[in-house]
Amino acid sequence: MAHAAEPLNFPAADAPRAQPMVSPLSPVEPLIFEIGRNGRSAVAQRPVSTVTVNLPDALRRKVPPALPQVSELQAVRHFTRLSKLNFSIDTHFYPLGSCTMKYNPRACNTLAMLPGFLGRHPLAPATQSQGFLACMHELQEILKDVTGMAGVSLTPMAGAQGEFAGVAMIRAYHRARNDLARTEILVPDAAHGTNPATATMLGMTVREIPTNAEGDVDLDKLAAVLGPQTAGIMLTNPSTLGVFERSIAKIAKLVHEAGGLLYYDGANLNAILGEVRPGDMGFDVIHMNLHKTFSTPHGGGGPGAGAVGVSERLLPFMPIPVVGKTCDTYRWLDERDLPQTIGRLSAFMGNAGVLLRAYVYARLLGREGMQRVAEFATLNANYLQARLRERGFDLAFPTRRATHEFIVTLKRDKQQYELTATDIAKRLLDYGYHAPTVYFPLLVPECLLIEPTETEDKDTLDAFVEALCAIREEARTDIATLKGAPYRMPVRRLDDVRAARQLDIRYVAPTAGSAR
Amino acid sequence: MPFIPHTETDIADMLATIGAPSIDALFGEIPAELRCKGLSQVPPRISEMEVTRLMRARAAQDGALLNFCGAGAYEHHIPAAVWEITTRGEFYSAYTPYQAEASQGTLQLLYEYQSMMCALTGMDVSNASMYDGASALAEALLMAVRANPSATSGTVLMPVTVHPYYREVVGSITEAQGIQPLPLAYDPATGRTSLDALKAHEGQGVTAVVIAQPNFFGVLEDVDAITDWAHANGALVVAVVNPVSLAILKPPGEWGANGADIVCGEGQPLGAPLSSGGPYFGFLTAKQQFVRQMPGRIVGRTVDLDGKPGFTLTLQAREQHIRRSKATSNICTNQGLLVTAATIHMSLLGPDGLESVAAHSMANTAALVAKLTAIEGVEAVFGGARFHEAVIRLPQAPSAVLTKLAEAGIFGGFDLSAHYPELGHALLVCATETRTEADLDRYADTLRALLAAH
Numbered sequence: 001m002a003h004a005a006e007p008l009n010f011p012a013a014d015a016p017r018a019q020p021m022v023s024p025l026s027p028v029e030p031l032i033f034e035i036g037r038n039g040r041s042a043v044a045q046r047p048v049s050t051v052t053v054n055l056p057d058a059l060r061r062k063v064p065p066a067l068p069q070v071s072e073l074q075a076v077r078h079f080t081r082l083s084k085l086n087f088s089i090d091t092h093f094y095p096l097g098s099c100t101m102k103y104n105p106r107a108c109n110t111l112a113m114l115p116g117f118l119g120r121h122p123l124a125p126a127t128q129s130q131g132f133l134a135c136m137h138e139l140q141e142i143l144k145d146v147t148g149m150a151g152v153s154l155t156p157m158a159g160a161q162g163e164f165a166g167v168a169m170i171r172a173y174h175r176a177r178n179d180l181a182r183t184e185i186l187v188p189d190a191a192h193g194t195n196p197a198t199a200t201m202l203g204m205t206v207r208e209i210p211t212n213a214e215g216d217v218d219l220d221k222l223a224a225v226l227g228p229q230t231a232g233i234m235l236t237n238p239s240t241l242g243v244f245e246r247s248i249a250k251i252a253k254l255v256h257e258a259g260g261l262l263y264y265d266g267a268n269l270n271a272i273l274g275e276v277r278p279g280d281m282g283f284d285v286i287h288m289n290l291h292k293t294f295s296t297p298h299g300g301g302g303p304g305a306g307a308v309g310v311s312e313r314l315l316p317f318m319p320i321p322v323v324g325k326t327c328d329t330y331r332w333l334d335e336r337d338l339p340q341t342i343g344r345l346s347a348f349m350g351n352a353g354v355l356l357r358a359y360v361y362a363r364l365l366g367r368e369g370m371q372r373v374a375e376f377a378t379l380n381a382n383y384l385q386a387r388l389r390e391r392g393f394d395l396a397f398p399t400r401r402a403t404h405e406f407i408v409t410l411k412r413d414k415q416q417y418e419l420t421a422t423d424i425a426k427r428l429l430d431y432g433y434h435a436p437t438v439y440f441p442l443l444v445p446e447c448l449l450i451e452p453t454e455t456e457d458k459d460t461l462d463a464f465v466e467a468l469c470a471i472r473e474e475a476r477t478d479i480a481t482l483k484g485a486p487y488r489m490p491v492r493r494l495d496d497v498r499a500a501r502q503l504d505i506r507y508v509a510p511t512a513g514s515a516r
Numbered sequence: 517m518p519f520i521p522h523t524e525t526d527i528a529d530m531l532a533t534i535g536a537p538s539i540d541a542l543f544g545e546i547p548a549e550l551r552c553k554g555l556s557q558v559p560p561r562i563s564e565m566e567v568t569r570l571m572r573a574r575a576a577q578d579g580a581l582l583n584f585c586g587a588g589a590y591e592h593h594i595p596a597a598v599w600e601i602t603t604r605g606e607f608y609s610a611y612t613p614y615q616a617e618a619s620q621g622t623l624q625l626l627y628e629y630q631s632m633m634c635a636l637t638g639m640d641v642s643n644a645s646m647y648d649g650a651s652a653l654a655e656a657l658l659m660a661v662r663a664n665p666s667a668t669s670g671t672v673l674m675p676v677t678v679h680p681y682y683r684e685v686v687g688s689i690t691e692a693q694g695i696q697p698l699p700l701a702y703d704p705a706t707g708r709t710s711l712d713a714l715k716a717h718e719g720q721g722v723t724a725v726v727i728a729q730p731n732f733f734g735v736l737e738d739v740d741a742i743t744d745w746a747h748a749n750g751a752l753v754v755a756v757v758n759p760v761s762l763a764i765l766k767p768p769g770e771w772g773a774n775g776a777d778i779v780c781g782e783g784q785p786l787g788a789p790l791s792s793g794g795p796y797f798g799f800l801t802a803k804q805q806f807v808r809q810m811p812g813r814i815v816g817r818t819v820d821l822d823g824k825p826g827f828t829l830t831l832q833a834r835e836q837h838i839r840r841s842k843a844t845s846n847i848c849t850n851q852g853l854l855v856t857a858a859t860i861h862m863s864l865l866g867p868d869g870l871e872s873v874a875a876h877s878m879a880n881t882a883a884l885v886a887k888l889t890a891i892e893g894v895e896a897v898f899g900g901a902r903f904h905e906a907v908i909r910l911p912q913a914p915s916a917v918l919t920k921l922a923e924a925g926i927f928g929g930f931d932l933s934a935h936y937p938e939l940g941h942a943l944l945v946c947a948t949e950t951r952t953e954a955d956l957d958r959y960a961d962t963l964r965a966l967l968a969a970h
Contacts, residue, residue, distance in 0.1 A: 028620065032628050032863055045595045046869040047949055051879040053764065056901055059736050061766050064867035066635040068628075075863040076597050083606035085621035090605025092618075103519050104609050107564045113599070116575025121585050122793030123930055124578075125922045131577030132792055145557035157647040157794065158849040160836070164689070171692065194848050196841035203692040206841045244545045275543055276550050291849065295519075299853025300622040301612040301644070301813065303795035319688070343688030347588050347650035347681045347782070348793025360571065364518050366561025367554070372517040378542045379522070383530040390533075401545050429618050434611070440837075457521040458530060484821065489617035491826035499818035499830040503807070505641055507631035 028490045029081050032068045033507045042072040066509060085490045086300070087434045093460050095384075097405045097437035097449025098192070098240060100270045100292035102377075105361060108296065112356035122348035126331045132352075133330035137323045139359040146370060147269075147286050148279025149309030153318040155350035159267065162287025162306025163198040163234070168342040169285055169310060169317040170232045170261045171202055176317075176340060182231040182259065188217055190241055190441040192267060195234045204231060211443065215243040215397050217251060226258035236265040237281065238272070238403035240441045241396065242381075242449065252282025261285065261314075269293040270453070271378065271404035274371030284311045293373075294358035305354040316340040321349050376454035377404040380461060384452050387465045393472075396444045405451035407444055408436075414446050419475040419482070421446045426493060427474070427485040431467040518561065581922060584884070584959055586905045586946030587732075587930035588649065588679050589793065590785045592760070592873060593950055594857075595864045598787050602857040612813075612849070616828040617820075622852065623827035626815040629859040636762045637755075637779040638769020639801035643812040645850040649782025650682040652798025653726070653756055654689035655811045655845055656780040659802070660724035660752045661695060662844070663777070663809045667723040667750055675700040675709040677731035678756060680935040697726075704938070707735035707898030707907065714745055722751040727776070729757050729765065733944065734881070734905025735898055736765070743772030752777040759799065760785045760877070761903050763870035778802045787861030788854050797851035797858065808834060811845030876949035877904035880956070884947040887960040893967060897942055904948060907932065910941040911967060917943075920966045926959055 070078070087094070094101035120132055140152040156162040167185065174182040185199035189208045196206040207225055212218045217235075233255050237245045245251070255262055264278040264286035270293045278286045290296050290305040298304075310318060320341045321332040332349075335341055365373065381402040388408060389395055396407035413419040425435030425448075437449040452461055474482050486492060522530075527539070536542055543551070562570070583591050602608070606621060613619030613626075630642040646652035657672050674683060674697035686697060701713040709731070725746040729737050739755075746753045755768035755776040768776035784796035802810060808831065816830030836843040865873065881904045889896050893911030910917055914931040921928040929945040936942060947956060 029624065031624070031631075033631065036866075041866045041868050042595070042864045045593075045864045046872040047876050049876075050872070051875050053875045053878045054901075055764065056736075058740060059766055059901060061762065061764055062770075064871065065632075065763065065767070067632055067865070067867045067870065068863045069866045069868075070863055072595075072597060072864060075860060076601065079601045079625070079860050079863075080604070082621035082625050083601065083604045085619075085624070086606045086610045087615070087618040088606045088611075089609035094611065096611060099611060101611060105519060107567065109603060109608070111568060111571040113603075114571060114575040116578055116580065118789035118791050119580055119583075119591075120578055120792045121581070121583055121591070121790050121927055122589050123585055123587055124581060124927055125918065127919070128578050128581055128922055128927075129792075131574035135571075135574055142558050145555050148552075157651070157851075158847070160846040160848045161647060161651070164846060168688070168692070193836040193838070193840045193843070194846050197836035197839075197843040197846035200841045200843075201689075201693065201846050203694070246545055246547070249547060249550065272546075274555055275552055276546050277552050280550055280552070289849075297608045297853065298611045298849075299851075300607055300610040300619070300856065301852030302849040303647075303797075303851045303853060304849040344681060344684040345651065345688055346648050346685065346794065347679065348648075350793070351647075351795040352792035353795050356571075360567055362558065363562055363567045363570070364564065367556075367558035369517050369561050370555060370558055371552075372520055375539045375542075376517075376520045376522060379527070379530055379534075379539055382534045382536070382542055386534045401542060425615065426617065429615065434618060435615050455519050455521065458526045486617050490620045491617055491824055492820040492822055494616050494820050494826045494828045495818045496828055496830070499816040499828050500833075502818075503830070504817040505627070505630055505807075505814055505830070506634045507628070 028085060029078065031507055032070060032078050033509065035074055035078065036069040038069060040069045040071055042075065044072065092432060092434050093456060093464060094434040095436050095450045095452050095464065096434060097451040098267055100451060100453060102295055102453035103455040104295050104297045105364060107364065108357035108360040111360050112353050117356060130330055133323050135356060135359045137325050137330050139355060139362065140323060142362045143288060143307055143309060146273060146277065147309040148277030149286060150312045151315045151318055152307055152309045153322045154307045154355050155319050155321065155345055156287065156306035156308055157346055157350050158302060158304035159287055159289040159306045160194045160198060161345055162308050163194055163265065164201060165308045165319045165342060165345060166263050166285040166287050167198055167202045167204065169314045170263065172317045172340065172342050173261065173314055174231055181228050184229045185231055186225065186233040188235065188239065190239055190443050191234060192240060192265060195265060215239060215241040215400060216245055216247055219247055219250060222251065223254055226254060226260065228259065230258050230260035232261040232263055234263040234265055236268050238268050242403055242406040243397055243400045244403055248281045267292065268404065271374055273374040275374045279311065285314055290354060290358040295361050296354045296357040303351045303354050305351045305358065317342050319343065319345050373454050380452040380454060380456060381405055384450060384461050388468065391465060391469050396447060405449060408448045408450060409444050410446035417475050418479050419472065421448055423475065423482050424448065424471055427471045427482055428467060429486040430488045433464055433467060581927035582925055582955055582958065583927045584945050584947055585927050585929050587944055588681065588782060589790050591790055591948055591950050592785055594787050594789060594861065597864060598857050598860045601860055602853060607856050608853065613829060620827060623815050625856060625859050627817060627827050629855050630815060632859065632862050633799050633801050636759055636767065637801045638767030638775065639779055640804035641807045642801040643810050643814050645852065645855045646798030646800055646812055646847065647851060648794065648796045648798045650685035651689065652780040652800050653682050654686045656754045656778045656800060657686060657690055657695060657724060658693065659809045659811060660754055660778055663806045664723050664752050667721050669721040669723060670695060671720060671722050672697045673700050673717060673722055673725045674698065675702065675726060675728060677702045677709055677733060678726055678728045679732045706900045707733040708737050709742065711741055714742060718749060722749055724752045724754050726754045726756060729755060730761060730903035733898060733907050734902040736901045736903060739771040743776060747772065747774055755779040757781045758785060759783060760870060760874050763867065763874045778806065783854065783858050786858040788857060795851055795854055797854035809844060810834065812847050812850055873949050880947035880949060880951050881906055884945060884956050887956055888963060891960065891964045891967060897939060905944055905946045907939065907942050907944055910943055912941060914941055914943045921962060924962050926962055
C-alpha cells in the first residue's frame with residue numbers, strides 16, 4: 001500500500017498538516033559577492049609565475065571587474081549549499097507534464113566526460129576524430145530509425161532551435177520550388193509557445209486551428225483554412241492535451257493535398273518511441289528533444305539538443321554540419337555537399353557533449369529498450385490517471401486513454417472551495433514532490449498536466465496519489481492556510497510583481513567602485 | 517529493461533487498476549496500420565560495462581593532439597571543483613526553475629552569473645544565457661533591430677574580421693526577418709576594421725555596427741573610434757567579445773564616449789571544456805534601457821510572503837511561453853548547466869586569476885609567434901596589438917602542413933585560406949596559459965623540420 005502522505009523535503013517538522021511557519025528573515029545563503037574580501041583568492045587556480053603584457057593604454061582595462069574574491073573552500077561550500085536548495089530528478093519525483101523528467105543515467109555523463117572527448121577541439125582534423133564521428137554517425141542512424149525519417153542533422157542546440165531548423169527547411173523547400181506564396185504556418189491552439197514564436201522568427205504568419213471536445217484537431221476547420229498560402233502545420237502527437245491525435249493520417253492527407261508540409265514537434269516523442277514513427281504518420285520533418293526522450297540532463301534549464309529528422313524531399317536543406325560516411329571513414333558534410341542547406345546554426349556542430357550522452361543512452365537501451373520506454377511511460381500515466389479518477393479527481397478527457405501524460409482539471413474544486421492549480425503545485429513542494437505542469441495547455445481551466453515517465457516505480461506513484469488527496473483534504477478544511485503554501489521550502493511564495501516592477505537583476509556592491 | 521523498475525506483479529496490478537488486458541492495449545487509439553513493425557537500425561542493448569569499453573576505445577582512438585588552435589574555442593585550465601560541483605545531481609538533473617520555491621539554488625546562481633557578466637562587460641543587465649556565441653550574436657542583432665526602430669535602413673554592418681562561422685549563423689537565423697548584414701572590410705596592413713570602409717556608410721541610417729574584440733585574427737580593433745562613429749550615425753553598437761580578455765581589455769561599457777549598447781560572445785573560455793564544440797553557452801548583456809528587448813530568461817531578486825529575499829524568473833512577458841508569436845525570441849531551453857560551471861569558474865579565478873590567465877595566454881601566443889616566425893619562410897601577417905591569437909603565413913599551403921603536424925601529434929591552428937584567400941597561406945594560431953615553453957618549442961621544431969623537408 002502507499003506510503004503515508006507526508007511532506008518529505010526539508011524535514012522541519014512534526015505534523016504533515018499545513019501549519020504556517022514564519023520563515024527566518026535572513027537570506028538562506030548569502031551572495032558569493034558578500035562572502036568575498038578584497039585580496040582573497042583561490043591561489044591554486046592561477047599560474048604561479050607572473051607576466052606583464054604590453055597593451056596600448058586606450059585598450060587596457062583600468063578597474064578590475066567586480067568578480068567574487070573568495071577562497072576555494074568558500075566557493076565550494078557556497079555552490080554546494082546552493083545546490084541543496086534545488087529539487088532535481090536525483091532527489092525528487094518530478095511529474096512535470098511535457099518535460100519528460102526521467103532518470104538521467106550516470107554512465108551517460110561519465111562516458112561523455114572521458115578526457116579524450118572533452119579535450120577534442122571542434123576543428124580538429126577528421127583523421128583525428130574518427131572515434132567521436134563514429135558515435136555521431138551511429139546516433140544519426142538510430143534517430144533515423146526511431147523516427148522513420150530519411151536523414152538526421154544533430155546540430156540544433158535545443159528543441160526551439162530544432163523547430164527553427166524545421167520551419168526554415170519548410171520555407172526553403174517552398175522557395176526552391178518558387179512557391180513563394182506559402183507563408184502561413186498552422187498551429188493547434190494547444191501548441192507549445194515555441195511553435196508560434198518560431199514561425200514568427202522565420203517571417204511566417206501564424207494561424208491557430210481549434211481543437212474539438214475530444215482533444216483532436218477539428219478537421220473541418222482545418223480543411224477550411226488550408227490553401228495556396230499554407231506552408232505547413234506544426235503538430236505534437238500525442239498532443240499537448242495528453243491524447244493521441246487519431247486522425248493524423250487524414251490531417252497528413254489534407255495538408256499534403258493542399259501543398260503544405262507537416263512538422264512534428266518531438267516534445268512528446270517519449271510516448272511513442274518504438275510504437276509509431278512520425279515518418280510513418282506522414283510527417284516531413286521532426287525535431288527531437290534529446291534532453292527529454294533520450295534522457296540527457298535538463299541541467300537547470302539546459303543544455304538541450306534538438307536534432308532534426310527529415311523526409312526525402314527535405315534532405316537537401318538540412319542544417320550543417322552533418323556526419324557522412326564513405327567506406328569506413330567519417331567526415332563532416334558542409335555546404336559543398338549540401339548546397340541548398342539552410343545553413344549553420346551554431347559556431348561548430350551543436351551540443352556535442354549532449355549528443356554523446358544520448359548516444360550512450362541509446363546503446364544502453366537498445367532496440368527492445370526503446371520500445372519499453374513508451375510502453376512503461378504509458379503504463380505509468382494510465383495507472384496514475386486511473387488512481388486519481390478513482391479518488392475523485394476530474395480528468396480533462398475522461399473518455400480518452402492517457403498517453404505518457406494526462407490532464408487533471410480542478411475546475412470543480414475551484415468552484416467548490418477555491419482550490420487552484422497553483423495551490424496544489426505549491427503545496428506539493430511541501431510534500432516533497434515537484435509540481436506537475438500547471439496552466440498549460442491554456443485550453444483547460446485549472447489544469448495539472450502530469451507525466452510520471454517510465455523510470456518511476458509504483459510505490460512512488462501511489463504515494464503521489466496520497467499526497468494529492470491529502471492536499472485536497474486540506475483545501476476542504478482550511479483553504480486559507482493552503483493558500484500560504486509552501487511552508488517548508490527555502491522561501492515562501494515570491495512576489496513576482498515586485499520582481500518585475502523593482503527590477504533587481506544584478507548585485508551592486510554597497511560601496512561604489514570595484515570590489516577591491 | 518534498463519531503468520524501468522516494474523516487477524511482473526506491479527505490471528499485473530497496474531493493468532488491473534487501469535482495466536486493460538495488456539500494455540499493448542493501452543496503445544489501442546493508435547491506428548493499427550501506423551504501428552511500428554520494429555526497429556532494425558537500433559542495435560541490441562549492451563551493458564554499462566560494455567558501453568564503457570566501447571566509449572573508452574572511441575575516445576582513445578582520437579588521440580590527444582597538442583593544441584594550438586583557438587578560432588572560437590579555447591583550451592584553458594578548469595579548476596577541478598568546477599565540474600565536480602556542476603555535475604551534482606541537484607544542478608545536473610534539475611529542471612528550468614519555473615517553480616521558484618523549489619529552485620532557489622539555480623536561481624541564486626543565475627543571479628550571481630548575471631552580476632558577474634555585467635561586471636565583466638561593463639553593462640547593466642544580463643540574461644541567463646543563449647545557446648552559443650554565434651547564435652547569441654544573431655539574437656543580439658535581432659534585439660538591436662527591435663531596440664533601434666528609428667534607424668530606417670535595417671542595415672547591420674558586419675566586419676569581415678568577425679568569426680566566419682558566426683557570420684554564417686547570423687545569416688541563417690536573421691535572413692527570414694529581412695536583416696541584411698553588409699560586410700565591412702579590414703585594413704590589410706593592420707588586420708583591423710577599416711575606418712574608411714565604415715565612413716562610406718555615413719548618413720545611411722545604419723541600425724547597428726558589430727565590433728569583435730579581439731577580432732577573428734586576434735587583432736585588437738579601434739573600438740573607441742568605431743563606437744563613436746556608430747553613435748554619431750544613430751546606430752547601436754553590438755560587441756562580440758572574449759570574456760577572458762575582459763580581465764585586461766577595456767570593457768565594452770567603456771568603449772568610446774558612451775559605451776557599447778549590447779554585448780555578446782562565447783562563454784566557453786569560462787569553464788567549458790573544448791568538447792568537440794559544445795555544449796558551450798552564449799552570453800548577452802546590455803544597457804538598462806534595452807532590458808525589455810532581451811531574448812531569453814532573466815532572474816530577478818524579490819521577496820517572499822514573509823518579506824524574505826528570494827529569486828525568481830522575471831520579465832517573462834517577453835518570452836515564448838507567455839507571448840507566443842510576439843515573443844522576443846523562440847528560445848526556451850538555454851545552456852543552464854554551462855552557466856553553472858562558468859559561475860563557479862569565475863568565482864574560483866576571481867579578478868586576479870582571470871587577469872593572470874589572460875596575460876599568460878597573451879604572452880604565450882606572443883612567444884609562439886616569435887618562435888614560429890624565426891623559421892625561414894614563416895612570417896607574421898599583421899602588426900599591432902593582439903590578444904591571444906595571431907595570423908602567420910607559411911611558405912606552402914596550410915592544409916598539407918596541418919596534416920603532417922597532426923601526424924606528429926600537433927594541432928597547428930586554423931587554416932584561413934578558404935575564408936580569407938587574400939591572405940595567402942595563412943594560419944591562425946593560439947597558445948593559451950596551458951601551453952609550456954617545451955610545448956612551444958615542440959611546435960616550432962616540428963614545423964621547422966617538416967618545412968625543411970620540402
